[in-house]
Structures are given as C-alpha cells and as structure tokens.
Amino acid sequence: MDFDYTAEENAFREEVRKFISENLPPKKERDKNFLNTWLEKVRAKGWVGFSWPKEFGGSAGGLIEQTILREEMALAKAPPLGTSMMGLAWVGPGIMEYGTEEQKRKFIPDILDSKVTWCTGYSEPNHGSDLAAIQCKAELHGDNYVVNGQKIWTTGAPWSQWIILLTRTQFDVESKHDGITCLLVPMDAPGVEVRPIENMAGDKHFAEIFFTDVQVPVENRLGAEGDGWKVTVSALANERSSIGEVTQMFAKLENLKELVKVTYKQGKPAQEDPSVRRKVAQFEMKIAAMKYNGLRYLTKQIKGEPLTSETSVNKLHRASLEIEMDDFAVELTGQAGLQLRGGDAAVDGGSWSKSALNWPNVVIGGGTPNIQRNIIAERLLGMPKD
Numbered sequence: 001m002d003f004d005y006t007a008e009e010n011a012f013r014e015e016v017r018k019f020i021s022e023n024l025p026p027k028k029e030r031d032k033n034f035l036n037t038w039l040e041k042v043r044a045k046g047w048v049g050f051s052w053p054k055e056f057g058g059s060a061g062g063l064i065e066q067t068i069l070r071e072e073m074a075l076a077k078a079p080p081l082g083t084s085m086m087g088l089a090w091v092g093p094g095i096m097e098y099g100t101e102e103q104k105r106k107f108i109p110d111i112l113d114s115k116v117t118w119c120t121g122y123s124e125p126n127h128g129s130d131l132a133a134i135q136c137k138a139e140l141h142g143d144n145y146v147v148n149g150q151k152i153w154t155t156g157a158p159w160s161q162w163i164i165l166l167t168r169t170q171f172d173v174e175s176k177h178d179g180i181t182c183l184l185v186p187m188d189a190p191g192v193e194v195r196p197i198e199n200m201a202g203d204k205h206f207a208e209i210f211f212t213d214v215q216v217p218v219e220n221r222l223g224a225e226g227d228g229w230k231v232t233v234s235a236l237a238n239e240r241s242s243i244g245e246v247t248q249m250f251a252k253l254e255n256l257k258e259l260v261k262v263t264y265k266q267g268k269p270a271q272e273d274p275s276v277r278r279k280v281a282q283f284e285m286k287i288a289a290m291k292y293n294g295l296r297y298l299t300k301q302i303k304g305e306p307l308t309s310e311t312s313v314n315k316l317h318r319a320s321l322e323i324e325m326d327d328f329a330v331e332l333t334g335q336a337g338l339q340l341r342g343g344d345a346a347v348d349g350g351s352w353s354k355s356a357l358n359w360p361n362v363v364i365g366g367g368t369p370n371i372q373r374n375i376i377a378e379r380l381l382g383m384p385k386d
C-alpha cells in the first residue's frame with residue numbers, strides 16, 4: 001500500500017493552494033458579490049463536478065485529485081463549489097446514471113452552474129428508517145403523474161427550486177421495495193406547499209411538504225416506473241459517503257486546535273493541560289482512522305466499483321465524533337461556549353454551540369446510527385437478521 005502522492009498530485013495540490021491564496025480573501029474583506037464571483041471562478045477552473053465525465057460538463061478529473069481539492073477547500077474554510085450540495089453529491093450523479101438524454105441536458109448544466117438548488121424528498125411522517133414503506137402516491141393519468149401525500153424533514157426545501165421525490169406508484173406489491181418511483185418535481189408546481197420547521201438551534205433549514213394533486217409530466221420520471229428503490233439506494237450511498245467524508249473533520253480539528261490555544265484553563269492556555277492535549281490527540285487519531293477507512297472507498301471507486309453499504313461505517317463514526325468534539329469545545333469554553341451566534345461573548349462566532357445543537361444533521365440525517373449498525377452487521381459482516 002502506497003500513501004504517497006505522485007509529483008502530478010502534489011503539483012495539483014499546489015495549484016489549488018495558489019488559487020485559494022489568490023481568490024479567497026479573509027471573511028471581513030468579502031463584499032456581497034464575493035460568492036457569485038467565487039462560484040464563477042471555481043466553475044471556470046473546472047472544479048465543479050470535477051470527476052464528472054466531460055460530456056456532462058465535468059472535468060473527468062481523477063478521484064485522488066478530487067480528494068485533494070476537497071481537503072484543501074475544507075482546510076481553507078472556503079465556500080462550497082456550488083450552491084446545490086445535494087445536486088452535486090447525489091441528484092446529478094443519479095441523473096447521469098439513470099436519466100434520459102433529455103433529463104441530462106436539462107438538469108446537469110444548471111447544477112454545475114449553480115443555477116438551481118435541489119432538495120431530497122424521501123422521509124415521510126411515519127416512514128424514515130423504514131423508507132421503503134413510503135406512501136406518497138403518484139398515479140399516472142395520461143401524460144402526467146398526479147402526486148398526493150406528504151414529506152417531512154426535507155433539508156433545503158424552503159429555498160430549493162427542485163425536489164427529487166420518492167413516490168409509490170403501486171400498492172399491491174409483494175415486497176415494499178417494489179412499486180416505488182422517483183420523480184423530479186419543480187417546487188413551484190401548483191399543489192406543492194412547503195411549511196418550514198424550526199430546529200433547536202433556531203434554524204429553519206428543513207420543512208414539511210404537502211403535495212395535493214400535483215401534476216408531474218411523465219418525462220420527469222427518473223428511471224423506470226417501479227425502479228425508484230434502485231435509484232435511491234445508489235443516491236443514499238452517495239449521501240452517506242458525503243456525510244462520512246473526512247475533509248470537514250480535519251477542518252474542525254484545526255478549529256479545535258486554535259480554540260485550545262486561546263482558551264484558558266486554571267490561568268494557562270488549555271493546550272498546556274495534559275488532559276486537553278490527550279483529548280485533542282484522541283480526536284486526531286479517530287479522524288485519521290476515518291481518513292484511512294475513506295481511502296478504502298476511494299480505492300474501490302478508482303477500480304470502477306460503485307460505493308454501497310461500506311459508506312455507513314464513516315457515517316456512523318462521524319456522528320459520534322462530531323458530538324464528542326462539539327461537547328468538548330462547549331465544555332472547555334464554559335459559559336461563553338453556550339452563547340449562540342450574535343452574542344458578544346460567543347466563542348468563534350457561536351459556531352461551537354450552534355454545531356452542538358445541530359447534531360441531528362450528521363447523526364439522523366441520511367439515516368440513524370441504529371440503521372447504519374444494521375447495514376454494517378447484515379450487509380458488511382454477514383450477520384444474521386434475527
């Protein structure tokens with residue numbers, strides 16, 4: 001096993017660093033046009049959809065370079081490379097894999113050019129972990145599906161233009177995994193009602209969505225009718241892989257290392273306290289374990305094999321690690337650590353306490369820890385179900 005980078009890969013890392021140093025001003029110097037300019041520049045560099053095939057507007061870049069790109073962007077705390085995280089992480093790849101030529105032409109360029117934002121409509125009030133039991137109904141009438149039902153916890157729904165929607169087109173099925181169909185639905189279609197939900201950190205990032213007689217043209221179906229589960233399984237593997245990605249954790253660790261330098265414990269910088277040093281070292285080791293596990297996925301992908309259940313391992317690992325790191329930071333900073341964004345005494349702009357309250361994002365979003373454990377036990381370790 002060779003962990004060293006080639007000369008080309010190291011040169012690519014230097015290129016990314018140079019670009020960042022030339023194009024990413026400190027936060028307080030950024031004006032209101034900064035984000036648009038940034039998005040145009042990274043797109044012009046070919047770094048959005050970096051590993052996507054050229055025929056779809058990507059750069060056909062190597063997966064190792066893509067990892068380098070993500071690492072450097074995360075460490076520099078750069079803005080995202082596109083406005084639609086879900087579009088880039090799983091909707092776009094899903095359309096490239098299962099979409100018609102017309103769908104690819106229609107949807108892919110807008111994702112790459114940050115012209116649209118996508119959200120993901122899987123969960124329903126009674127069907128989250130048991131996703132295959134969804135009830136949101138789509139009936140084919142002529143050239144349109146007519147959709148009736150409800151989704152919940154839909155991240156980004158309040159500002160998204162499109163939703164990838166899992167519906168049931170057949171109810172009398174032998175297996176609940178059959179009869180599911182995936183539709184691509186504009187959020188401004190008549191009959192779509194979005195009701196934002198506030199989370200405990202005070203953000204309204206997700207929403208309930210009600211569908212009443214929503215007409216969806218049949219050409220907006222992704223994959224064949226009844227094949228929705230297949231489309232979803234590959235999208236979920238991509239979702240878990242992006243949640244389980246280690247680059248964000250390295251950036252978080254760097255923040256924590258800064259925090260222990262400037263926070264005082266019994267009159268001395270906290271980093272001089274052996275128990276604090278031990279804890280930070282433990283986090284670093286756990287993140288390194290995540291990194292090397294992630295490299296296994298990467299090796300599989302480089303060999304052309306699709307990612308499946310293995311992405312659950314890092315998803316599960318990250319969930320507990322993020323909570324531990326946030327709790328540690330909040331405890332270390334005492335009362336100030338409890339202050340949310342906006343408070344005068346808030347540490348790092350309140351980001352630690354905000355992150356501590358946002359734990360459901362990485363813990364429950366993309367599937368709960370118990371569900372990841374089931375997947376690991378049954379599909380990776382081959383353990384019996386009962």
Ligand SMILES: Cc1cc2nc3c(=O)[nH]c(=O)nc-3n(C[C@H](O)[C@H](O)[C@H](O)COP(=O)(O)OP(=O)(O)OC[C@H]3O[C@@H](n4cnc5c(N)ncnc54)[C@H](O)[C@@H]3O)c2cc1C
Pocket residue numbers: 119120121122123124125126127128129130152153154155156206360361362364365366367368369370371374
């Ligand atoms: C921040 C956040 C963002 C989200 N974003 C989206 C989104 O964009 N789109 C979307 O569709 N959904 C989204 N979700 C929903 C998320 O996917 C579901 O909440 C999740 O799958 C769990 O489903 P549930 O809430 O119905 O809980 P339940 O499935 O009712 O689970 C409740 C508890 O029972 C346990 N449990 C359930 N079944 C089993 C089992 N078979 N074995 C062992 N334990 C089990 C679970 O682990 C959990 O502890 C989001 C959720 C959160 C918190």
